[in-house]
Amino acid sequence: MRVLERSPFVDLPGRLRPSQTNAKEQWYEFAEKLQGAIDEVDGLEKESHRLTQDAVLGRIDNLHDVMIAAEKSRTAMNLTLEVRGKVIEAYKEIMRMQF
Numbered sequence: 001m002r003v004l005e006r007s008p009f010v011d012l013p014g015r016l017r018p019s020q021t022n023a024k025e026q027w028y029e030f031a032e033k034l035q036g037a038i039d040e041v042d043g044l045e046k047e048s049h050r051l052t053q054d055a056v057l058g059r060i061d062n063l064h065d066v067m068i069a070a071e072k073s074r075t076a077m078n079l080t081l082e083v084r085g086k087v088i089e090a091y092k093e094i095m096r097m098q099f
Contacts, residue, residue, distance in 0.1 A: 041076045048073035 021029075048069045055066045 038080070041073075041080050044069070044073040044076050 048066075051060065051066045051069045054060045055063060060066060
């Protein structure tokens with residue numbers, strides 16, 4: 001996962017103002033960001049598999065790089081699964097609400 005260079009909360013008062021975009025555009029923007037994050041996790045997983053295969057075939061001398069890539073991949077996947085679990089919990093809670 002990416003580490004942000006600057007805090008996302010810096011422009012918070014400006015972000016709280018109503019935007020000029022409609023709900024459909026906001027949904028597409030959210031979907032694009034979500035897809036980008038999933039693609040990033042998938043890329044880390046593929047890189048880890050590639051480095052592991054290269055290590056098994058003897059193409060890599062430094063196993064530290066292989067282990068670092070594997071840990072990055074595992075951490076990103078665990079974070080993704082935790083976020084998914086929280087989203088499902090929130091959805092179920094919303095469905096239990098009565099208006």
